[in-house]
Amino acid sequence: MIESQRKYVELLKTAYEEYLQIYLSEDLKPSLSYLKYEFDFINDKNIGVLGNEMIVADLREVTNILNEWNHLLHRWYSWNTVLESYKEERQDEWEIESEFVKLIIDKCLFAPSRVKDALINIGIEGFHQIRLATDENYEDKIANYDARLPKLKPQYPSRPVKEKILGKILSFSNYAEFFDKLSALNGYLYQKQSTQDYRNLSSHSIAPRITAGVVSPVNRAIKKMTEMRENADGSFLEVEIEDEFSVVYSYGGTEPLDRNKLFEANIEEFKKATGCYDEFKKLLKKTISEIPN
Helix, strand or coil: CHHHHHHHHHHHHHHHHHHHHHHCCCCCCCCCCCCCCCCHHHHHCCCCCCHHHHHHHHHHHHHHHHHHHHHHHHHHHHHHHHHHHHCCCHHHHHHHHHHHHHHHHHHHHHHHHHHHHHHHHHHHHHHHHHHHHHCCCCCCCCCCCCCECCCCECCCCCHHHHHHHHHHHHHHCCCHHHHHHHHHCCCHHHHHHHCCCHHHHHHHCCCCCECCCCECCEEEEEEEEEEEEECCCCCEEEEEEEEEEEEEEEECCECCECHHHHHHHHHHHHHHHHHHHHHHHHHHHHHHHCCCC
């Protein structure tokens, strides 16, 4: 046992030294620099009692999330480069990936949805404050969002509902460009094809593995019943029976995700997220500038 542990430790030490050498290079992906914390424009106008402070604090946190994601991608890229030299030693590759990389990948795969929800939520709160400062007839109420009376029961609207709430709040501005970029982030193809619904399955069921291993090998499904019907020429054709269903069990399973392809897909989402963030800041600047002095 002690000897196997020593070998394991030596493997990890060697791999980590290789990782550090790559991480210190200047050829990391993504090449985008970290976002700057430039929020002075928010204080150009008075946004109510605590509006300025609220918007600055919330925008700082979203900036933190994006900078952390950027840092995680740099680490993921470095480890991908290291693991290329271990492909012939699958056990070593698996042990290094399990020790150092899987938690990085997991956090990156949750990041697109996390950023999208964060921008929607801080948008609702922040632009609501700007509306209050801009329009004296605008009420300090957010329908389908505020806690409900009489017991102040919290509401947990779905993302589509929150997007509609945000759109209604932003109706005083030209927000189309921001919503286009928001819609593109964490889209259907990324969720269902690139990641095989990794985030949702991780939260609610069994997610696909990374690199190796099939999960959920037996499938249960409800399908329409069929029967074989004879054609006039004596051949047979399988046809569905109307309003008849049956339970079908079959072998199938979810194949593992390719670590390198997953990285490239996640980088594209990161680029979309930073573009959406930039558009969000532009909209903030414009709407704040229109607040009466």
